């Protein structure tokens with residue numbers, strides 16, 4: 001771990017804030033959600049997944065989310081928020097209209113459930129606390145019902161709430177006479193609409209195609225630096241490698257480096273930095289950098305990127321890239337077109353020297369260099 005961190009004697013650079021949730025240091029909703037999910041207790045996690053995945057309209061999902069947070073304004077919750085002083089159920093007069101009472105235990109709610117049928121006909125249906133009751137019904141296993149039940153269950157919850165409000169606001173004429181028939185037709189409509197949308201989506205999915213990938217020399221007369229980083233595991237023993245060739249594919253220099261323990265992302269960036277130093281020593285005027293890691297190319301190309309634990313490496317690379325006395329072009333390539341650098345990176349993982357420079361190609365990459373020269377291709381499945 002220590003071997004992968006270099007002390008940077010750069011006094012022009014002060015301390016930096018960056019978002020710890022992602023490797024690159026940039027904020028994203030995806031990583032924020034990941035952090036939130038790892039911070040809360042693991043027990044209640046399944047319920048969010050269940051509520052999110054049930055085939056249902058978005059507004060009903062939001063309603064489920066409110067129920068699971070105990071946020072719907074039943075009378076017990078209104079009293080708790082000082083919005084009312086009467087916690088009783090407006091329909092049956094029960095002492096406290098809690099969420100579970102409103103949606104499950106109230107005789108009016110029970111009547112609706114029984115009219116819907118399905119799993120609601122089983123006596124065990126009206127048991128349990130609100131979270132487990134909702135979770136059991138949102139997953140299709142363990143109960144005797146068709147796979148439409150979670151949709152039916154969520155829609156029934158939605159209409160029980162709607163009709164309860166109709167009662168309060170004197171709009172009982174909005175409540176259908178045959179609640180069960182009404183809900184079942186809503187379930188059918190929702191089910192068909194969602195499945196049609198899914199079919200359209202599936203038809204739009206692009207069919208994977210097999211392409212042949214090879215190392216591609218730049219068209220112009222310039223040198224090519226292929227680099228790659230390798231890490232065994234998410235945070236494992238890592239190394240980097242790189243090779244500098246001319247646009248005919250003739251080998252000039254190469255290196256393999258051992259980075260200790262670090263992420264593949266850090267290893268990729270460290271490999272580019274070494275490659276750039278090497279190219280600078282060779283006094284190259286025009287250089288194309290080829291690497292198979294899109295995230296690194298994005299970070300190196302983005303002048304607004306200012307964070308992340310690898311920022312000092314990015315900064316070092318950028319300084320070199322923007323040097324005035326050479327022209328550098330960064331290009332993404334597929335891994336299959338970056339095999340020499342990949343091989344050298346793996347050599348770097350295995351050896352103990354921090355860096356080995358090659359003036360002549362090591363035996364391990366000779367055949368790969370020849371294949372690149374001859375334009376040998378490797379198949380790759382792309383979508």
Ligand SMILES: [Zn+2]
Pocket residue numbers: 089090091092093094101105106107108
């Ligand atoms: Zn009631």
